[in-house]
Amino acid sequence: MRKLLLDGLLKRPLTEPAPPPDDAGLAELATRIRRKLGRSLSIREVDAGSCNGCELEIHALNNAFYDLDRFGIRFVASPRHADVLLVTGPVTRNMREALERTWNATPDPKWVVAVGDCALDGGLFAGSYAVEGGVSSVIPVDLHIRGCPPSPTALLQGLLALLEKAERG
Amino acid sequence: MTALIDLIQQGRPVDGHRPWPRAIVDADLWEVAAAHLAAGDWSLLDLWGEPDRVHMTLLEEAGATVGTVSLDCPDRRYPSIARRHPPALRLERTLRDLYGLEPVGLADDRAWLDHDRWGVRHPLGSAEQDFEPLPKYRFLPAEGESLHRIPVGPVHAGIIEPGHFRFTANGETVVRLEERLGYVHKGIDSLMAGAAIERAAMLAGRTSGDSTVAYALAFSAAVEAALGMEVPARAVALRAVMAELERLANHFGDIGAICNDAAFAMMHAHTGVLRERVLRASDAAFGHRLMRDRVVPGGVAVDLTADGIAAIRALLAEAHRSFPPLVTLYDETASLQDRTVTTGIVGEPLVRQYAAGGYVGRASGRSFDARRLPGYAPYADLPFEVPVRHDGDVNARVWIRIQEVGQSLALIEALLERLPGGPLHVPLPAGSGEGAALVEGFRGDVHAWVRIAADGTVERCRLRDPSWFQWPLLEAAIEGNIVADFPLCNKSFNCSYSGHDL
Numbered sequence A: 001m002r003k004l005l006l007d008g009l010l011k012r013p014l015t016e017p018a019p020p021p022d023d024a025g026l027a028e029l030a031t032r033i034r035r036k037l038g039r040s041l042s043i044r045e046v047d048a049g050s051c052n053g054c055e056l057e058i059h060a061l062n063n064a065f066y067d068l069d070r071f072g073i074r075f076v077a078s079p080r081h082a083d084v085l086l087v088t089g090p091v092t093r094n095m096r097e098a099l100e101r102t103w104n105a106t107p108d109p110k111w112v113v114a115v116g117d118c119a120l121d122g123g124l125f126a127g128s129y130a131v132e133g134g135v136s137s138v139i140p141v142d143l144h145i146r147g148c149p150p151s152p153t154a155l156l157q158g159l160l161a162l163l164e165k166a167e168r169g
Numbered sequence B: 001m002t003a004l005i006d007l008i009q010q011g012r013p014v015d016g017h018r019p020w021p022r023a024i025v026d027a028d029l030w031e032v033a034a035a036h037l038a039a040g041d042w043s044l045l046d047l048w049g050e051p052d053r054v055h056m057t058l059l060e061e062a063g064a065t066v067g068t069v070s071l072d073c074p075d076r077r078y079p080s081i082a083r084r085h086p087p088a089l090r091l092e093r094t095l096r097d098l099y100g101l102e103p104v105g106l107a108d109d110r111a112w113l114d115h116d117r118w119g120v121r122h123p124l125g126s127a128e129q130d131f132e133p134l135p136k137y138r139f140l141p142a143e144g145e146s147l148h149r150i151p152v153g154p155v156h157a158g159i160i161e162p163g164h165f166r167f168t169a170n171g172e173t174v175v176r177l178e179e180r181l182g183y184v185h186k187g188i189d190s191l192m193a194g195a196a197i198e199r200a201a202m203l204a205g206r207t208s209g210d211s212t213v214a215y216a217l218a219f220s221a222a223v224e225a226a227l228g229m230e231v232p233a234r235a236v237a238l239r240a241v242m243a244e245l246e247r248l249a250n251h252f253g254d255i256g257a258i259c260n261d262a263a264f265a266m267m268h269a270h271t272g273v274l275r276e277r278v279l280r281a282s283d284a285a286f287g288h289r290l291m292r293d294r295v296v297p298g299g300v301a302v303d304l305t306a307d308g309i310a311a312i313r314a315l316l317a318e319a320h321r322s323f324p325p326l327v328t329l330y331d332e333t334a335s336l337q338d339r340t341v342t343t344g345i346v347g348e349p350l351v352r353q354y355a356a357g358g359y360v361g362r363a364s365g366r367s368f369d370a371r372r373l374p375g376y377a378p379y380a381d382l383p384f385e386v387p388v389r390h391d392g393d394v395n396a397r398v399w400i401r402i403q404e405v406g407q408s409l410a411l412i413e414a415l416l417e418r419l420p421g422g423p424l425h426v427p428l429p430a431g432s433g434e435g436a437a438l439v440e441g442f443r444g445d446v447h448a449w450v451r452i453a454a455d456g457t458v459e460r461c462r463l464r465d466p467s468w469f470q471w472p473l474l475e476a477a478i479e480g481n482i483v484a485d486f487p488l489c490n491k492s493f494n495c496s497y498s499g500h501d502l
């Protein structure tokens, strides 16, 4: 364990000095978050019917390569602490109420980001008796991030776009 | 004891069902099968239905036989299997919800996937629009002094899928856990019916995102069996490379996530890096981080170039360098072992009864691996071991994954060593038929069954996630453990919600 810890201290971090435009994008994202919120951005993730593919890539944002934390963006355990709801999946009829309740439990100001092709319009699952459709068929959506699933880089770029939108008001 | 093959021969064979036989049986033979399941002679691999028929795929490990029996039930009633063999319980409740097929003799009359939100009853059967509301869901009782209940979910605190857990605890100790699932039911069965094969393959690959390769492979193999076709050797090898990469990525992720639930974040950080490296190598090699839609009926959709091979080889080298110290770290950290050893034990009789696959089965003495039995190409030509342990706790489920990482690394190496040339894909022949496949995903065996109609569309498709036979065992694993160890137990199972809910 000592060697691993020492290595961790001595080696260069893995965290990406990502190639442009991501790098610029990431730095910009950090400044904007601070300017806009004067603090950090708290995200509550809600799976409203996803195949779990989108969750895997959202998870990846926390690994050492993307290290979302360094920008003051973090995932929180309760909607009560959230600024942003990150919603995945076609919204299933069985999850509709839970999604509405989560949204209601999130204090204002709040934003909703719909993640993945399913969250846009139900994706391949649209038209099923068990599916409502995209996230916007249940709660208002501020931004869609496309992809099946969107890569962690696409997710970061999406969050940047959200902040732009929020600034324009 | 009747051999499974004898039972199948007593029924009326269905022509052209591949690779194993399917026979239509009468109610008496159906009951004979139930008795064999109850006696533990055979295992239940799947139970599913059509509007007026039920099917059951059975495994007889002793004779290395797999077979499917079907019972026509024009009056929408069939003798319950779950009445004698509990692993069928949730499957029968699902059949009732989706098709209105009634398991005669089953005491549990509660719905399972139907939460009364669809606006239709028995959507795949009579599809009634006009119906009485379902009674309020009754959780099983737990009675006694000073018991309290803890409801959790469907929305959980982490970045995970939704489901409801109802704990009954005595102080810190869990007396009973009852799961309630179905929240992410998307109606995949109904979307499959009538779909073109290409669309159906995409749906299959989106049944459980973490197993997209395994599902695409199972669906494709079932279609290929139905159409009686072979896929080119290069495609077979590339499919296996993808399947093993998927296993690696998930095992790395799980090993770290389990340790993280014991508050050992360092392991999580390091295995998270390894997982990311697998995804990047997969992206470089096959053009998608999760390799979605890369396995298609008839072959594979992309070739592996020299650059791709180099990316995978670099990954293997990195894993050989950085994984062993992490294994030592896991093994030598007493505070971590204190949490994982003897926590969440599942006994061997239960995993055998439920025919639980993957690391859940293998950590408790059941060595079943679909790559071996029924087996599929190219694994018969490759050297690999199926690790088995008998302690059945969280620690054992971690160790099975650790050992499987080593096996997958070696398998990928062997596959790259002798990658055959030739085409990637052959067009599907016209024709109809029925086919099935059992494919070993990272969490266990995925069953796919398909019937192709004369016009080349999918008439019906059934996909069964390994989680069906693992979720119930999680309820057993947590009994007598403290509530605080639930995340650890749950993560060591890592069952799929989406794959189960369909």
Ligand code: SF4
Residues within 6 Å of the ligand: A049, A050, A051, A052, A053, A054, A088, A089, A090, A115, A116, A117, A118, A119, A123, A147, A148, A149, B206, B209
């Ligand atoms: S967008 Fe793709 S990855 Fe995300 S939930 Fe839908 S099918 Fe799964």
